[in-house]
Amino acid sequence: MNKLEVNNLNLFYGDNHALKDISLEIPARQVTALIGPSGCGKSTLLRTLNRMNDLVSGVTISGDVKFEGEDIYSDVDVKQLRMRVGMVFQKPNPFPMSIYENVAFGLKAQGMKDKKQLDSIVEESLRGAALWDEVKEQLNTPAFGLSGGQQQRLCIARAIAMQPEVILMDEPTSALDPIATHKIEELMDELRKKFTIVIVTHSMNQAKRISDKTAFFWMGELVEHGETSQIFNQPKDLRTQGYVSGEFG
Amino acid sequence: MDTVNKIRTSELQLAQKQTYDWVEKGFHLLFLCSAMVGVISVATIAWFLFHEGLPAFQEAGVSELILGREWLPPALFGIFPMIVASLISTAGAVIIGIPIAILTAVFLAELAPKWLADIVRPAVELLAGIPSVVYGFFGLVIIVPAIETLFNIPAGNTILAGIIVLAIMILPTVITISETSLRALPSVYKEGALALGASHIYSIFKVLVPAARSGILTGVALGVARAIGETMAIIMVMGNAPAMPGSILEPARTLTANIAMEMSYATGVHASALYSTGIVLLVFIVLLNASLLYVNRKRSF
Numbered sequence: 346m347n348k349l350e351v352n353n354l355n356l357f358y359g360d361n362h363a364l365k366d367i368s369l370e371i372p373a374r375q376v377t378a379l380i381g382p383s384g385c386g387k388s389t390l391l392r393t394l395n396r397m398n399d400l401v402s403g404v405t406i407s408g409d410v411k412f413e414g415e416d417i418y419s420d421v422d423v424k425q426l427r428m429r430v431g432m433v434f435q436k437p438n439p440f441p442m443s444i445y446e447n448v449a450f451g452l453k454a455q456g457m458k459d460k461k462q463l464d465s466i467v468e469e470s471l472r473g474a475a476l477w478d479e480v481k482e483q484l485n486t487p488a489f490g491l492s493g494g495q496q497q498r499l500c501i502a503r504a505i506a507m508q509p510e511v512i513l514m515d516e517p518t519s520a521l522d523p524i525a526t527h528k529i530e531e532l533m534d535e536l537r538k539k540f541t542i543v544i545v546t547h548s549m550n551q552a553k554r555i556s557d558k559t560a561f562f563w564m565g566e567l568v569e570h571g572e573t574s575q576i577f578n579q580p581k582d583l584r585t586q587g588y589v590s591g592e593f594g
Numbered sequence: 595m596d597t598v599n600k601i602r603t604s605e606l607q608l609a610q611k612q613t614y615d616w617v618e619k620g621f622h623l624l625f626l627c628s629a630m631v632g633v634i635s636v637a638t639i640a641w642f643l644f645h646e647g648l649p650a651f652q653e654a655g656v657s658e659l660i661l662g663r664e665w666l667p668p669a670l671f672g673i674f675p676m677i678v679a680s681l682i683s684t685a686g687a688v689i690i691g692i693p694i695a696i697l698t699a700v701f702l703a704e705l706a707p708k709w710l711a712d713i714v715r716p717a718v719e720l721l722a723g724i725p726s727v728v729y730g731f732f733g734l735v736i737i738v739p740a741i742e743t744l745f746n747i748p749a750g751n752t753i754l755a756g757i758i759v760l761a762i763m764i765l766p767t768v769i770t771i772s773e774t775s776l777r778a779l780p781s782v783y784k785e786g787a788l789a790l791g792a793s794h795i796y797s798i799f800k801v802l803v804p805a806a807r808s809g810i811l812t813g814v815a816l817g818v819a820r821a822i823g824e825t826m827a828i829i830m831v832m833g834n835a836p837a838m839p840g841s842i843l844e845p846a847r848t849l850t851a852n853i854a855m856e857m858s859y860a861t862g863v864h865a866s867a868l869y870s871t872g873i874v875l876l877v878f879i880v881l882l883n884a885s886l887l888y889v890n891r892k893r894s895f
Contacts, residue, residue, distance in 0.1 A: 395789060428791035438782035441805045450800070451790035500786070507790060 348373040348511055348541040349394060349430075354408035356389060358401070363389050365565045366408070371511075371558075376533065376542040378552035378573065381562035381588070387545045390562070391513050394543065395430040396423050412511075428455070430511040431504035436520050437496035439488035439503075444471075444480050447488045447499055451507045466506055474502035475532050494525025498532065505540070512536065514544040518551065530555050549589055553577055561585045643876060647869030654863065659870060665836040665847075667856070667864040673871055675838040679753065679846035680878075683828070684821040686757030686842065691764045691821075692814055696803070698765070699772035699810075704798055715773075722766035730830030733759040738831055745843055751833035753842040759827050764817035771816065775809020776802060808890050815886045819879055825850040849875050 349371040356364035364386045371377050379387035392398045393410055396417060409416045417426055428451070439447050448467045449457075457463060467484070471477040476498040480491070488499055497517060504512055514533075518526040533555050536542060546552050552559055553573060560570035561584075569576060569585045580586040651659055654671045662672020698718070702711050737758050738750035783805050787797035803810065825848075833845020834855060847855075853868045860868055 397785060397789065400785065400788070424791045424793060426791075427789055432785075432789040434782055434786065434789075436782060438780075438786040440783065440786065440801050441807075450787070451792060454787075454790065454792035454796045454800070503786075503790065 346373050347371060348413065349543070350411040350414075351390070351393075352409050352411070354390075354393065354406065354410060356386075356393060356398070357405045359403045363565055364393075367567045369560055369567060369570060371541065371543055373510075373541050374537060374539070375557040376537050376544060376555055377558040377560065378556035379543065379545045379560050379562060380547075380549060380552050381568075383547075384564075385562040386565045387560075387562045388515055391515055391543060391545050394511070394513055395427050395432055397432065399423065428507045429509050430513060431507055431509035432513045433497070433500050433504055433515070433517045435516040437493055437500055439491070439496050439499050442488065443485045444488050444491070444499060445484040448502050448506050450503060470502040470506035471499075473505050473536075474498045475528065475535070476502055492525070494521050494528060497521060497525070497529060501529075501532065501536075505536070509540065511541040511543065514542065516545050516547060519547060526551075549577075549591070561588060563588070640876065643869055643872045647866055647871075647873045650863055650866035650870040654867065659867065660874065663838055665852075667860070667867065668862065671863070671867040673849065673852065673867075673874065675836060676847050676849045676852050676871065677874060679832070679839060680822055680848040680850070680875075682839075682842065683753055683756040683760055683832070683846075683848060684818060686753070687760035687764055687821045688814070688818060690757065691761035691817065692768060694761070695765050695768035695813070695817070696772055696810060698769045699776060699813075700798055700803065702769070702773045703776035704794070704802070718766050718769050721762070722770070726763065726824060726826040727830075729759050729763055730827035733827060733831035741843075747843060749833065749845065751831055751845050753832060753839055753844065753846050756828050756832040756846075756848070757842065759831055760821045760824055763824060763827065764821050767820055768810075768813040768817040771813030772806065772810045775806040775813070778809070779805050811886055811890060815882055818882055822875070822878055822882075823850060825854045829854060 347370040351367050351369045351371075354364055354367040355362070367386075367390060369390075379390060381387050389398065393406065394412075394417075398404050398406070406418060410418060412426065412430065415421065440450060442450075445467055446453075448470050449463050452463060452466060468477060468481075471480060476495060479495060480499075483490075488496065491499060497520075501512075501517075518529050521529065530551065533542060533544075537557075544552075544556065556573045558570065559573040559576040561568045561576060561580075561582075563584050569580060569582045576585060577589050580589060650671060654662075659671050659673060660677070661674050662670060663674050664670040664672045665675065698714070702715055702718075706714060733755055737755045738752075741747070741750035741752060741755055779802060783801050784797055787801045788794070792800070828848050829851045832848065832851065834847045834851055835845045836847045836852070839846040849871050852871050856864070857868055
């Protein structure tokens with residue numbers, strides 16, 4: 346069962362053809378890694394999946410993106426889409442408020458006021474992001490007091506508090522040290538049981554370690570996609586082979 | 595490249611430390627002197643105000659001066675009505691002007707289409723450049739008669755007229771600084787909030803405005819300082835009666851107006867009392883800045 350389906354997607358930034366005729370299926374409850382050199386369009390594709398590109402002016406899109414069979418670029422409520430397709434960014438971006446308020450933010454934005462219910466979702470989400478034990482004594486302190494790795498797990502907790510079905514991750518560990526990275530990767534192994542994960546990564550080792558499926562992008566094209574083991578061990582395309590073996594990119 | 599090679603090859607060893615780097619030190623001194631101009635000015639102004647104003651406090655008594663309700667030089671020097679007038683006109687301007695200014699800043703930074711922002715922004719900047727005497731003129735011709743008609747009172751030169759003129763005058767400062775600090779926010783705040791399914795407006799009020807809080811507060815403080823220090827426009831629209839106002843539909847005289855109107859002919863204790871009016875103004879500004887520092891430090895995340 347495919348959670349997300351991209352069909353013949355073309356995306357332009359003004360005249361710049363950033364995504365060229367992309368077709369890709371993203372299966373449910375698996376980790377799909379998008380890899381490729383900088384500027385290849387992998388982050389752009391990720392941002393079409395929850396319509397974050399809407400914020401950029403001058404973007405035109407053709408083709409379609411289907412979430413559970415429904416075209417997300419037709420007349421859908423973007424806010425609902427984003428609740429169901431959560432996102433974690435490259436740099437940890439907690440809001441300037443307390444840890445608790447960060448996790449409760451999305452729920453409160455939807456008008457949830459019941460303190461008990463909020464409390465329990467905040468705890469559950471922080472546990473789900475493997476952060477609860479570290480912060481349970483300081484829920485009301487500013488989120489900026491946390492380390493970078495903790496902040497990123499807080500952002501994951503904030504995303505899973507919305508009980509999304511998909512979590513998009515845009516190089517979630519590129520700003521973190523190896524130990525914090527390891528923790529996030531361990532966490533992703535847990536998250537894949539409940540969520541569909543799409544991750545953009547620059548680290549081929551990370552893609553190899555955590556993903557089930559891998560898609561390789563090159564200059565706006567989707568060159569090759571398939572099982573991660575196949576992409577890394579028997580790539581069909583020469584460009585894929587060159588990239589995963591570290592010859593360029 | 596040649597120069598680099600020459601330096602490299604001609605001196606294989608690291609050069610000896612120069613005895614004294616005149617250029618470096620010279621610039622240090624230049625920066626220091628520039629920084630001192632502001633400090634020395636403020637110190638001089640404070641010293642001069644206290645030097646001239648303290649005799650009035652000694653002569654008339656601190657409480658008689660600050661809490662006295664009658665201003666009848668050369669006998670009585672009570673400036674309490676003027677303190678009240680200054681505070682009320684400033685507070686009124688803040689209550690009306692700040693929300694408008696912050697909403698405008700949000701509109702310019704987040705909501706306005708580019709073509710509209712390109713009209714609103716220059717208009718606001720132009721507002722900043724208009725001399726206060728022109729504001730006073732505008733108040734006198736438009737606002738004062740409007741108040742007369744609206745409230746059916748004989749003279750529209752009232753605190754309310756002052757409040758409205760001041761509210762307009764503080765707009766450009768607060769708008770410009772707030773908009774700049776909203777625009778300076780990294781885009782990740784907005785993206786993060788929207789990615790959680792929050793609406794644009796909710797994100798603005800719950801994330802962006804709080805994140806830009808310290809910049810916005812700086813704008814507010816500058817606006818308040820402008821309002822409390824404004825003289826010319828206030829003299830033109832507020833009626834300037836030195837008595838205790840009973841409501842905002844009565845005329846009143848602010849601290850600044852008091853100094854400006856009487857300085858030309860005051861002598862002796864009277865003149866000194868005007869300087870002490872200046873001291874009170876200075877104290878207000880210091881309190882304002884201190885409370886801004888305090889608020890910014892207290893809740894900075």
